[in-house]
Amino acid sequence: MTKIIVVGGGAGGLELATKLGRTLGRKKRAQITLVDRKASHLWKPLLHEVATGSLDEGVDALSYRAHAKNHYFDFQMGSLNDIDRERKVIALSELTDEHGELLMPSRELEYDILVMALGSTSNDFNTPGVRDNCIFLDSPEQAHRFRTEMNNQFLKLHAKNGQGTVDIAIVGAGATGVELSAELHNAVKELRTYGFGDLDSSKLNVNLVEAGERILPALPPRISSAAHSELTKLGVNVRTNTMVTQADSDGLTTKDGDKIPAQIMVWAAGIKAPDFMKDIGGLETNRINQLVVKNTLQTTLDDNIFAIGDLAQCTQADGSFVPPRAQAAHQMASCAFSNIIAKLNGRDLKDYIYKDKGSLVSLSRFSTVGSLMGNLTKGSMMVEGRIARVVYISLYRMHQMALHGLIKTSLMMLVGRINRVLRPNLKLH
Numbered sequence: 001m002t003k004i005i006v007v008g009g010g011a012g013g014l015e016l017a018t019k020l021g022r023t024l025g026r027k028k029r030a031q032i033t034l035v036d037r038k039a040s041h042l043w044k045p046l047l048h049e050v051a052t053g054s055l056d057e058g059v060d061a062l063s064y065r066a067h068a069k070n071h072y073f074d075f076q077m078g079s080l081n082d083i084d085r086e087r088k089v090i091a092l093s094e095l096t097d098e099h100g101e102l103l104m105p106s107r108e109l110e111y112d113i114l115v116m117a118l119g120s121t122s123n124d125f126n127t128p129g130v131r132d133n134c135i136f137l138d139s140p141e142q143a144h145r146f147r148t149e150m151n152n153q154f155l156k157l158h159a160k161n162g163q164g165t166v167d168i169a170i171v172g173a174g175a176t177g178v179e180l181s182a183e184l185h186n187a188v189k190e191l192r193t194y195g196f197g198d199l200d201s202s203k204l205n206v207n208l209v210e211a212g213e214r215i216l217p218a219l220p221p222r223i224s225s226a227a228h229s230e231l232t233k234l235g236v237n238v239r240t241n242t243m244v245t246q247a248d249s250d251g252l253t254t255k256d257g258d259k260i261p262a263q264i265m266v267w268a269a270g271i272k273a274p275d276f277m278k279d280i281g282g283l284e285t286n287r288i289n290q291l292v293v294k295n296t297l298q299t300t301l302d303d304n305i306f307a308i309g310d311l312a313q314c315t316q317a318d319g320s321f322v323p324p325r326a327q328a329a330h331q332m333a334s335c336a337f338s339n340i341i342a343k344l345n346g347r348d349l350k351d352y353i354y355k356d357k358g359s360l361v362s363l364s365r366f367s368t369v370g371s372l373m374g375n376l377t378k379g380s381m382m383v384e385g386r387i388a389r390v391v392y393i394s395l396y397r398m399h400q401m402a403l404h405g406l407i408k409t410s411l412m413m414l415v416g417r418i419n420r421v422l423r424p425n426l427k428l429h
Helices: 011-027 044-053 064-070 140-159 175-192 220-234 328-343 386-422
Strands: 002-007 031-037 073-076 079-084 089-094 103-104 108-109 113-116 168-173 204-209 238-239 244-248 251-254 260-263 264-267 302-307 356-365 367-372 383-384
Touching: 002 011, 011 031, 011 064, 011 328, 011 386, 031 064, 044 140, 044 175, 044 386, 073 260, 073 302, 103 367, 113 328, 140 175, 140 264, 168 175, 168 251, 175 204, 175 356, 220 238, 220 356, 220 367, 302 328, 328 386, 356 386, 367 386
Parallel strands: 002 031, 002 113, 031 073, 113 302, 168 204, 168 264, 204 238
Antiparallel strands: 079 089, 089 108, 244 251, 251 260, 356 367, 367 383
């Protein structure tokens, strides 16, 4: 039986393992295994909501083991250590708990087809002090850390009868930085209704720092301008053309020598693939450790190894690279699925072509801005307000549909509406 291993349970990896399980695993045509070092999956674009408490990950997180059982694939908990392409095995490191006691021994898994979907981590560009003093909002654990520190700062302020401010600096004005800035002001408004009557937006000092000349540099200037205007109205101090050269325990230092004081600092200025991916298994990687792939999403040096999502450097027809977005991971998962089926059946593989469906940025409950259609029309259509919010939420629903199907997703939407009545608007613990 063909052994297919998917390493990484992010948006692309989990969707691919689910599709393979439903088709090949269900009919016993292949043995599908998903490997991830975590026990549960949370859609990465939701992390800024987890960080501020407006989303309870205990409700939205998905258990890999339960999902694997329901969709005919196997789940192995572990961290990838190496790839032996000659023997066609991957090596997983041993897993230990917080006390250093062994949970899972190191082991090897055999594969016929391997799909790498490990995603990305934050790139600090070796800026001094960042790793020690900043929070990287790239995992649920980091989101929890941010929420704990944020709540502690608000408690301290409350204990001082609202004397002073909570200073938060966010480096990087891409989607994560912009959405987190807005979500923080929503958190303050919600906290006022839960006994923090002395809190208001004037007590929250958010600095959004961007080295480039505008925020949301990947989006059209008119959308960037609309988001900038909305953030300014909320009270966010947007600082463009500002490069951070150092992070200390009490704030950030800029290239111009200015000091941006902050009790909490978030680094969201760029991504890279995990460091251990550099030249793993003798495969071709780029300067940010991504696996270089052909148009079929197969790695350049091994046709039995695919790479999708943020981990893959995939070149488009115009010479640019496919951007690290959730929609790209979703599309790559579908293409990799079709190509794996074609490979098993001896048919020709198809090239992956990135289709830009547009981009949306949620400014919490205050507004949503973005563009729709992307390259499906000659231009893009700018949307904002309620319509944009509906489309933004539908992107997550599409991810849920890919994982659970229509009926279960509909039930989840119903449960979500019920929880809005039963549960507080903010996770307070």
